[in-house]
Amino acid sequence: MSVCAYIIITAIIVFKIVCHGGDNSKNKYSTIKMPTINVNRSVLEKLIGKKLSEKALAERINYLGLSVEEIGEDEISIEVEPNRPDMLSEQGLGRALASFVGNKPGLREYSAKSSGQKCFVQKGMEKIRPYTACCIVRNLKLDDDKIKEIIDVQEKLHITFCRRRKKAAIGIYPCEKIKFPIYLKSDQPDRIVFRPLEFPKEINARQILSQHPAGREYAHLVENLDRYAYFSDSEAKVLSFTPIINSHLTGKITEETKEAFIEVSGFDLNICRMVLNILVTAISDMGGRIESMEVVYPDKKIRTPDLSFKKMKVELDYVNKKLGLDLKEKDLKALLAKMGFGYQDRIALIPCYRADIIHQIDLVEDIAIAYGFENFVPKIPNKATIGQESPIEVFKSKIANLLVGLNTFEVSTYHISSKEKETVFMECEKDVVELANALTIDYNILRTWILPSLMQVLKDNLHNEYPQEIFEIGYAFEKDEAEDTGVREDSHLAFISCAKDTDYTRARQVMDYLFSSIGLCYEVKEDDLPSFIPGRSGRIFVENIEVGILGELHPKVLGNFSVGMPASGFEVNLDRLFSIFAQEDELFIDEGVFLLSREIKEKFPLLLLATETIKEVKIKNKEEAHEVIKKKLIDKWKGAKNIEENKELLQYRVFHEKLGLTDVASAAEAIIKRYLSLGKFPDINSAVDAGNIASVEELTSIGLFDLDKISGKIKVRFARDGDEYLPYGQKNNQKIKPGRIILEDDDRIFAVVGYKDSQKTSVDLSTKNLLIVTWGEEGKDEKKMERVLRRVRELLEQKQ
DSSP states (O other), X not given: OOOOSOOXXXXXXXXXXXXXXXXXXXXXXXXXXXXXXXXXXXXXXXXXXXXXXXXXXXXXXXXXXXXXXXXXXXXXXEEOOTTOGGGSSHXXXXXXXXXXXXXXXXXXXXXXXXXXXXXXXXXXXXXXOOEEEEEEEESOOOOHHHHHHHHHHHHHHHHTTTTTTTSEEEEEEEGGGOOSSEEEEEEOGGGOEEOBTTOSSOEXXXXXXXXXXXXXXXXXXXXXXXXXXXXXXXXXXXXXXXTTEEBTTTSOOOTTOOOEEEEEEESOHHHHHHHHHHHHHHHHHTTOEEEEEEEEOSSOEEEEOOOOOEEEEOOHHHHHXXXXXXXXXXXXXXXXXXXXXXXXXXXXXXXXXXXXXXSHHHHHHHHHHHHOGGGOOOOOOSSOOOOOOOHHHHHHHHHHHHHHTTTOEEOOOOSEEOHIIIIITTTSOOOOEEOTXXXXXXXXXXXXXXXXXXXXXXXXXXXXXXXXXEEEEEEEEEEOTTSTTSEEEEEEEXXXXXXXXXXXXXXXXXXXXXXXXXXXXXXEEEOOOTTEEEEEEEEEEETTEEEEEXXXXXXXXXXHTTOOSOEEEEEEEHHHHHHHHOOHHHHEEEETTEEEEHHHHHHOTTEEEEEEEEOSOOOOSOOHHHHHHHHHHHHHHTTOOOGGGOHHHHHHHHHHHHTTOOSSOOHXXXXXXXXXXXXXXXXXXXXXXXXXXXXXXXXXXXXXXXXGGOOSOXXXXXXXXXXXXXXXXXXXXXXXXXXXXXXXXXXOEEEETTSOXXXXXXXXXXXXXXXXXXXXXXXXXXXXXXXXXXXXXXHHHHHO
């Protein structure tokens, strides 16, 4: 058994920025340290249901993806990864460990009866704080330790899953001090007056932002808002100024609190629901009884929390393929139970508190953990290979190092983004690739460009000093019907400079430095592009190929991202740029007639190409000697059945499929199926007829080209985005699917291996010199390839 694929771990937290080089002593950006929880060892062991040795406890916790920092006699210090926010409490961690060690395996189910209470959301909250999920928890038995634990998990959720209260904020209130129903409203800051938590007097919301510690810390979350959101009860008592601070009078739980109202407010209802689920299931495990509430919006009503389990299809073949195992269905069920899941009829039942299960691969990760990484047996591959860094990755590293040399910072952001951010905020229109089952409005598309992501980074770092110059090298995605998935991904580079004196010139200076350093000349053709100031933007061209855009960001764009400084930048398609930058001796192997792409050699090491050149041929419309041979071939295949099962055709079909030619038959098979089985033979001219005869006789593929129409050496490479050619018999150029093997001379692409050849190099009655190309698999097809080339020559010489 061997692990055959990397397990994709779904990350929940977004890191603001990752630094690459530059002056570290002046590094203004920092990553968020993973949250650490201190749990009572005896309480944890009680939740697990058994006592474990210190070694076993540390081992089990580490296998769950957490990091044990220290195990003491009474307390354990654990660093919790952000993809498992449900384990930020003793109850959540104990619940996971109880399943993992086999003491309480399977799905934990929770329920919530209706409380009969309501929360009303005021109209016009869309841009302030539009959503809330809330409930009531009764039967609380609190002491100092439990209160501390509830507050601790609340803050850990704020830091991680809620992204420092930006995505969501949690409020907990003693029911005995408030009167239902509850209202989520907005008002002018000066009119929201109450005593904030642990503050000596009443002040208004605007004063809270400057006088209260929490107000100063989170003031940036409400900047540029004319109205602030707050919760109040039916007697108009303020419960909290969300997402900043609770009221001291109505928002502080104590040991006397027996019932609590809990709300989660934010900009994404799905996140609010999940945060509430994580929190209340932990409180339920402390003995609390959860009761749901009706949330009344201006246009709808919902009930929260929803503690029912989710369903996700889990395919046994998929799991075994990814993990290199041979699990049976009963094994799958047991391993899922070990990670706290249920299983019924090939469906995994996912508990309401698991925020990290988004795709089937996430289940595969948990199955691998349950199986035990220590149980995977390493296996030496049966192929000897020599690894080396991909040329495009070397190129990217060079670009990154050049920009770091300018004291800019490299950032890393998600490949998924927001449609609003990519279009509305950037004041442009884009045909975006939308996610089918997006969980949040902030991440509902595959990004089409990187500049919006960099603008978001600037927005998240308004509190840091200027100038801020950042760049990112990553992937962008576009719709493309030529791709199997309908989506093409390209490597992009984006750069932004943001400072008081930044303008179009600064972006050009960085561009000049970058291109001169890699030895390429470029030009910018002025164009009034959306997102940029008219007259201060353009398209970037290298050797007449468009590779990117450049300009000074429009003030409307800056305003949409709340950036108060000018900004300019550029975005470049690195795949296109690399194809121009790369030298032949770096990318191609000289094999005489051909310059063979190293990429093709690495991917298809057994691909064999052979050629024959015939000079001074005389081509006719028809050669009588060929007609006799054609008739024999027609008689052999006419009305033939089970062509698909022909041993030789099947063997060659397998080779074709290795080359990715799964959607087209080989030339010989296509002729047999399309013509010979129907009693015909394709008639073009004597040269092409000779090629078709030889192809059918040997059941292999060949291509015939007018040698005089080919300029320079022939490159054999993979097609790239934007490649196109004019197929024989067509009037207009057609795009070539990236990844197809193509033949290209100094002027044009003239063939796509396995498909139609180009009209530009086609063989006709005026052809004097002929190039024949055939291909096969090394070690199997050499003799067949020699025969087919020799046969074409014989047929052509026979007629002369």
